[in-house]
Amino acid sequence: MQLEALRLVNFRNYSEQEVAPGSRLNLLLGQNAQGKSNLLEAVYLLATGRSYRGAADAEMVRWGAAGFAVRGRVQRAYGEVLLEVAYQVDQRKRVRVNGTDVRRLSELFGYLTAVIFSPEDLQLVKGGPAHRRRFLDLELAQIDPAYRQDLIDYQQVLVQRNNLLREGGAVSAASASRRLGPRLDLGQLEVWDEQLVTLGARLHAKRARAVRALSRLAAEAHRRITAGRETLRLAYLAAAGPGGRRVEAEGEGAESTPEAFRRRLAEELERVRPLEARRGMTLLGPHRDDLLLAIDGAEARSFASQGQQRTAALALKLGELEFMREETGEYPLLLLDDVMSELDSGRRRFLLEAAGERAQVFVTATSRRALPAGQEERAQVFTVEQGKIAPGGEPLSEAGTV
């Protein structure tokens, strides 16, 4: 897929800007604080309705303006799509697909898909499990509307169930005889349990399947980056063991069907109930799962060097790119924010060759030298300066800091 045209109005430091990106490698060149990341943020906003930097909508409005609008024209295999995300201060964000308002933000997903890679993605390897769950969720939500809805529902079930675990629920005459401890109404708990395990098993099955595919694709990228010297392995760890301990998800087969996993989750849930009642929270399920990354058998989070961790993060992102291509038949956009300066020239070349041949890529950099030799000629260069973007443009002075 390809973003053919982009228009920003009062978005971050852009007042009014149109861009016509090239179909493959796009280099956004500019000194610090000129608006390079802001542009990637706008592209990502069209894909997911949100900032990849976690910014609130109001923060993306150009200072002094009353609202922003980001519009894009996307070329898909099935035709052209017009997307618009607009926000007016104190109003709800408005999303339009082909000129028609959509009721829910999530209905935007899937028209433009994007993979972002920025220095913070090192947290995927170094950080806590929440980073890796978010990674899996965003990847799956972009390509699977049913997953997205199940995830929303699951989170709501969790909120309700945790509330019940804490408050116990009003005494119910119908089930007064079935209480756990002095407070907790089992009859009420069970209707949340049932939804927790049904939705949880569906999320689990899709995540576990995605991780199997990712493991194959990321391992392949990793093998090529390290010239076969190291082996990356991914495994999905489900918080479905005794007491909520994480256990490695089984491979394909009878034991990994949603139905089998649902039964297992239900059994463990019943066992962990007294503990949950004491702690007032849900201890089992996909909201506590993790993704294991191991290099030559050693967990990357604890044992890998900085360089190895960077390589693993890069391989994971390239795996995500290929996974989304396998699932949707088209390459998502690849947005590379500031990563050139973090990678050595071999990895830079690999990244741009692996992705730049097939996907539409946006790379930010402060210097043309960020691109490996031979790539610059292929790239469509844009100069970003104080909230203005010009195609090609002057060769910048290379005084920009990194």
Added chain:
Amino acid sequence: MLYAEPIARLIGEFSRLPGIGPKTAQRLALHVVRMPREQAQSLAEALVAVKDRIIHCSICGNITENDPCRICTDPGRDPAILCVVEEPKDLVAMEKTREFRGHYHVLGGAISPMEGIGPDDLRLKELLPRLASGEVKEVVLATGPDVEGEATALYAARLIKPLGIRVTRIAHGLPVGGDLDYVDEVTLARALEGRREI
């Protein structure tokens, strides 16, 4: 005070209504000032009439002028099938489909621990006596498609099943997270056809 007391008071009353902010309240109040007296009178009477004449049906819990309500007393309706909904507006949505010819039971909400709403805050206890005579052969659970509606349906199913009555749940595929009354009639009619055992 910028407005004379009667206007300020009307603005205050309007802004207590759901979905009406101070600006809209002001616009509505000034509109009333420009209204012919008869129209204002008629509006005031309509408001009071709702409070004086509308009550809850003692059988199904729907809002009605007469107790029991029109549906509960309609001899043309099938007493063997009972449809459980959350709110009166959901009953109206079901009626619009013209597919359903049984009776109703309005719960008055859905189970929601975060709002402190448990089973005993709903009209579930009034439901069981209605099933005791054995006349009802099927209960259709048409609570909302969100997780609270599903929890309510599961809870009700557990209460009803021991009585040996068939319990079904209307099919999903509704815009999830939405309200029943938001769903168009065709979708809802299909959901009713595709109901499943729960």
